[in-house]
Amino acid sequence: MSVLLATIEQSGSTGEQIVFWVCAAIAVVGAVGMLISRRAVHSALFIAATMIALAVLYVSQGAPFLGMAQIVVYTGAVMMLFLFVLMLVGVDSTESLVETLKGQRIAGLALALGFAVLLFAAIGNVSYNFAVGIDGANAADGGNVQGIAHLIFDRYLLAFEVTSALLITAALGAMVLAHRERHTPRKSQREQSEDRVRSGEPQNLPGPGVYALHNAVGTPGLLPDGQPTDRSVPEPLRGVSAAVGVDHEDTRRVNALAAGGAIIPGKAEDES
Amino acid sequence: MNPANYLYLSAILFSLGAVGVLVRRNAIVMFMCVELMLNACNLAFVSFARINGNLDGQVIAFFVMVVAAAEVVVGLAIIMTIFRTRRSASVDEANLLKY
Amino acid sequence: MSSLLAAASFDVPTIEYGQLSPMLIIFGVAVLSLLVEAFAPRGSRRPIQLVLVFAGLAAAFAAVVMIRGTQHIAAMGSVAVDGPALFMQGAILVLAFIAALVMAERQVDPLGDAFAPRASALPGSTDEIAFTRLGWLQTEVWPLFLFSVGGMLLFPASADLLTMFVALEVVSLPLYIMAGLARRRRLLSQEAALKYFVLGAFSSAFFLYGTALFYGYAGSVDLSAISDALTANAGSMWLVITATGLVSVGLLFKIGAVPFHQWTPDVYQGSPTPVTGFMAACTKIAAFGALLRIMYVALGGIRWDWRPMMYVIAALTMIVGTLFALTQTDMKRMLAYSSIAQAGFMLVGVIATNQAGLSGTMVYLVAYGIATIGAFAIVTLVRDSTGEASHLSQWAGLGRKAPIVASAFALFLLAFAGIPLTSGFTGKFAVFTAGIAGGATPVVIIGLVASAVAAFFYVRVIVLMFFNEPTSDDGVSVVVPSGFTTLAITISVALTLVIGLVPQLILDLANQAGLFIR
Numbered sequence: 001m002s003v004l005l006a007t008i009e010q011s012g013s014t015g016e017q018i019v020f021w022v023c024a025a026i027a028v029v030g031a032v033g034m035l036i037s038r039r040a041v042h043s044a045l046f047i048a049a050t051m052i053a054l055a056v057l058y059v060s061q062g063a064p065f066l067g068m069a070q071i072v073v074y075t076g077a078v079m080m081l082f083l084f085v086l087m088l089v090g091v092d093s094t095e096s097l098v099e100t101l102k103g104q105r106i107a108g109l110a111l112a113l114g115f116a117v118l119l120f121a122a123i124g125n126v127s128y129n130f131a132v133g134i135d136g137a138n139a140a141d142g143g144n145v146q147g148i149a150h151l152i153f154d155r156y157l158l159a160f161e162v163t164s165a166l167l168i169t170a171a172l173g174a175m176v177l178a179h180r181e182r183h184t185p186r187k188s189q190r191e192q193s194e195d196r197v198r199s200g201e202p203q204n205l206p207g208p209g210v211y212a213l214h215n216a217v218g219t220p221g222l223l224p225d226g227q228p229t230d231r232s233v234p235e236p237l238r239g240v241s242a243a244v245g246v247d248h249e250d251t252r253r254v255n256a257l258a259a260g261g262a263i264i265p266g267k268a269e270d271e272s
Numbered sequence: 273m274n275p276a277n278y279l280y281l282s283a284i285l286f287s288l289g290a291v292g293v294l295v296r297r298n299a300i301v302m303f304m305c306v307e308l309m310l311n312a313c314n315l316a317f318v319s320f321a322r323i324n325g326n327l328d329g330q331v332i333a334f335f336v337m338v339v340a341a342a343e344v345v346v347g348l349a350i351i352m353t354i355f356r357t358r359r360s361a362s363v364d365e366a367n368l369l370k371y
Numbered sequence: 372m373s374s375l376l377a378a379a380s381f382d383v384p385t386i387e388y389g390q391l392s393p394m395l396i397i398f399g400v401a402v403l404s405l406l407v408e409a410f411a412p413r414g415s416r417r418p419i420q421l422v423l424v425f426a427g428l429a430a431a432f433a434a435v436v437m438i439r440g441t442q443h444i445a446a447m448g449s450v451a452v453d454g455p456a457l458f459m460q461g462a463i464l465v466l467a468f469i470a471a472l473v474m475a476e477r478q479v480d481p482l483g484d485a486f487a488p489r490a491s492a493l494p495g496s497t498d499e500i501a502f503t504r505l506g507w508l509q510t511e512v513w514p515l516f517l518f519s520v521g522g523m524l525l526f527p528a529s530a531d532l533l534t535m536f537v538a539l540e541v542v543s544l545p546l547y548i549m550a551g552l553a554r555r556r557r558l559l560s561q562e563a564a565l566k567y568f569v570l571g572a573f574s575s576a577f578f579l580y581g582t583a584l585f586y587g588y589a590g591s592v593d594l595s596a597i598s599d600a601l602t603a604n605a606g607s608m609w610l611v612i613t614a615t616g617l618v619s620v621g622l623l624f625k626i627g628a629v630p631f632h633q634w635t636p637d638v639y640q641g642s643p644t645p646v647t648g649f650m651a652a653c654t655k656i657a658a659f660g661a662l663l664r665i666m667y668v669a670l671g672g673i674r675w676d677w678r679p680m681m682y683v684i685a686a687l688t689m690i691v692g693t694l695f696a697l698t699q700t701d702m703k704r705m706l707a708y709s710s711i712a713q714a715g716f717m718l719v720g721v722i723a724t725n726q727a728g729l730s731g732t733m734v735y736l737v738a739y740g741i742a743t744i745g746a747f748a749i750v751t752l753v754r755d756s757t758g759e760a761s762h763l764s765q766w767a768g769l770g771r772k773a774p775i776v777a778s779a780f781a782l783f784l785l786a787f788a789g790i791p792l793t794s795g796f797t798g799k800f801a802v803f804t805a806g807i808a809g810g811a812t813p814v815v816i817i818g819l820v821a822s823a824v825a826a827f828f829y830v831r832v833i834v835l836m837f838f839n840e841p842t843s844d845d846g847v848s849v850v851v852p853s854g855f856t857t858l859a860i861t862i863s864v865a866l867t868l869v870i871g872l873v874p875q876l877i878l879d880l881a882n883q884a885g886l887f888i889r
Contacts, residue, residue: 013273020273020277020278024277024281027281027285028281028285028288031285031288031289032288034292034301034304034305035291035295035296035305040298040300040301043301043304044304047304047307050285050308050311054311054314057278057281057315057318058315058318058333061278061318061319061321061322062322063318063321063330063333065330066314066318066330066334069337070337073337073341074311074337074340077341078344081344081345081348082300082303082304082344082348085300085348085351086300088352088355089300089352089355104294104295105295108291108295109295111290112287112290112291113287115287115290116283116284116287119283119286119613120280120283121613122584122609122610122612122613122614123276123280123283123610124276124280125607125609126276126607126609126610128274128275128276128279128323129275129323132323132325133322133325134321134322134325134327137321137325137326138327144327144330148327148330148331148334151327151331152331152334153384154381154384154447155328155384155447155449156331156335156447156449156534157384157386157446157447157449158386158446158449158450158534159335159449159533159537160335162398162522162525162534162537162538163335163338163339163342163537165398165401165518165522165541166338166339166541166544167338167341167342168402168405168514168518169342169346169515169518169541169544169545169548170341170343170345170544172405172511172514172515173345173349173544173545173547173548174345174346174349175511176490176491176509176511176548176552177350177352177490177491177548177551178349178352178353178491179491180492180498181491183498183501183505183507184501235497282583286576286580289576290573293569299565299569302569303569303572306572306573306576309573309576309579310576310579312580313576313579313580313582313583316580316583316584316587317583319587320586320587323587324586324587326590326591328590328591328592329583329586331533332533332582332586332592335533335537339536339540342544343540343544343572346544346547346548346568347547347568347569347572349548350547350548350551350564350565350568351565353490353491353561353564354561354562357493357557357558357561358558
């Protein structure tokens with residue numbers, strides 16, 4: 001702490017100091033907030049705050065291009081992607097904070113604390129100065145963006161070209177893992193209606209099972225005679241009951257209840 | 273303004289990210305923590321660029337952003353695949369591989 | 372106005388296309404094979420992909436042979452084209468060729484190849500069953516495979532840490548995806564992909580922070596500039612030591628050295644077996660190449676500072692790998708722990724920090740890689756009705772059921788154990804003599820003890836296969852593969868024997884490769 005206080009006194013530009021301390025506080029609070037929130041969505045919002053604070057720090061350190069790229073790429077694209085996935089996964093999902101591996105949290109904290117001390121020692125052992133500064137480098141090519149462009153298309157050209165392999169891989173990987181293909185040609189509305197009439201059963205399929213225990217599409221509906229029917233379950237979900245939460249035990253119980261004439265489960269069944 | 277302050281901040285953020293990967297159990301949050309670590313690296317690169325007085329650090333930070341974007345796509349695709357099969361993003365439930 | 376002047380002063384960078392041709396060919400073919408996926412009709416994709424992959428690997432290998440003897444830092448200082456880099460590129464291409472043969476196999480599994488018909492279909496769903504019945508194949512694995520190989524060619528040749536970081540990601544991203552594509556036991560496979568991904572991203576963040584500290588120290592990420600800064604003895608040693616540690620964590624993770632090895636058994640077990648063979652062999656060569664280059668080129672001047680750390684890691688890796696391999700009951704996990712132990716033996720060559728250490732490690736990498744791909748290829752052949760029969764007890768009496776396959780497997784195990792007249796002995800001998808010459812005698816002694824213990828569990832498997840009665844009617848059989856796997860195993864057996872019987876061939880080649888250029 002005394003190191004930090006000493007640095008405040010010896011520092012030059014007050015404007016940069018204020019920006020640094022404000023943004024550093026936001027960044028650390030965001031990082032800690034991400035770490036301790038139970039909901040993944042809250043974590044995502046906290047880390048977005050950290051990223052914006054870092055963008056400000058980039059700009060104040062003579063890297064306006066990176067500051068903008070940080071906002072566009074990280075908060076604009078990366079975090080939005082995270083939020084999309086979180087919405088798909090279920091925004092309400094909270095994480096149990098119960099430790100599954102005993103002592104893991106303490107061990108993790110201790111490890112990281114030791115690591116932070118190591119990094120501090122490594123960084124603190126050096127005396128840095130901003131005497132050189134970034135302004136000269138920024139001015140050399142006529143501006144920050146020009147300077148970066150010069151390096152990317154000259155010294156780091158190969159790395160730049162190779163990143164295209166990364167982007168192709170990413171797009172291809174996402175397609176492989178997430179793009180669902182049809183294995184049969186899509187039927188036109190006309191064919192569908194013809195098929196429906198030919199099947200001898202032109203009415204709607206039974207609705208999903210909405211009864212006292214469940215209301216998921218994976219739950220089979222009950223026919224008028226009380227028998228559950230698989231036909232109310234969308235085809236891709238049939239047979240993967242374990243994966244989508246169809247509880248055949250429940251179905252059996254509801255079936256038994258229906259057979260016995262009691263539609264509303266009694267107290268004994270409620271306890272499960 | 274002591275340049276080391278920026279580096280201390282980056283070290284703090286990097287360590288916080290590392291703690292997160294070690295203690296959080298939700299794969300998506302773990303992955304956010306990795307992103308925080310990469311951001312901390314970028315802050316270090318930008319600060320060192322200023323200390324060294326050349327733009328290489330900024331260029332590297334730019335490359336890290338590209339790499340991180342590609343990594344996010346692949347990572348989230350894998351997480352989505354797992355989630356679709358088992359309806360959970362907790363790494364505790366991904367426990368078929370035990371030794 | 373000033374920007375116009377700057378634009379006018381921009382010189383077109385020189386790119387030595389000839390010297391970069393191996394990786395340019397592979398990346399070019401990868402893009403072509405991606406276009407095949409986009410435009411070719413489904414039925415013709417597989418044959419076109421196979422032609423592209425094998426022709427591309429062969430052409431790239433020919434390019435490596437053509438530019439042998441080059442000593443040049445190419446592409447504006449990004450790529451070091453030198454003897455060791457070319458040796459490792461050649462080795463990676465040969466091993467990738469064998470691995471691709473195993474991946475192309477379609478006959479051992481009655482349902483198709485080793486990959487899920489569509490990775491996006493839920494495991495066990497009617498969709499998946501329909502795709503399987505239609506016989507669709509996920510041919511996208513081929514462009515992924517090629518991108519990964521391209522990254523592997525660049526990784527050991529990178530002359531600066533940024534190129535190395537980008538190459539590391541190009542190697543890894545396709546592997547993360549491929550690890551999750553197994554046709555059988557898909558939940559296990561997806562879990563392996565998740566574990567590999569999270570831990571891989573975690574470790575590359577460490578690599579990156581180390582790079583940042585090196586940049587802060589030297590003002591550049593060029594390996595030669597870091598070496599120069601160390602010679603000038605500028606700045607703080609603390610910074611350099613920390614940076615060395617962080618960068619090593621990233622690379623040791625890829626290598627699978629203790630204590631960064633936890634992902635290895637899970638990922639090796641869960642991934643489709645042909646992919647396991649590919650990543651066990653080729654990733655290890657690429658990562659060792661990068662580690663050797665950093666340690667020899669950039670940090671050779673401070674080897675007295677990092678050698679103690681490597682001593683400990685090498686010793687731990689040998690001991691832990693060997694002890695855990697003893698307790699495994701699953702063949703793929705046993706091979707995974709054995710590969711951890713092998714990484715420990717190879718680290719002895721890194722510690723040696725002399726020319727013999729470099730060439731010894733390279734020879735060991737080739738010997739290990741060939742035997743590994745061969746062993747995993749045989750694992751794909753031993754099956755029961757649910758897929759691969761990887762439990763050790765299911766291998767009992769295999770020597771009676773299929774003497775030729777069992778003998779080939781026994782040969783690979785003997786090579787792992789380092790028995791004379793096999794490739795493993797050549798590699799171990801080269802590494803250990805280099806280690807003694809380099810003053811790492813204590814680690815070599817630990818290595819000798821560990822190899823003796825390791826020989827025990829390799830021999831145990833051989834005894835199990837040849838001298839135990841097969842458990843009756845467990846449904847395990849050795850299926851007859853098509854020409855692809857047969858060729859892969861034949862090449863592996865032949866190379867293992869050649870390197871074992873005429874070690875001078877490869878030792879000369881590795882010695883001629885010389886040292887890294889700066």
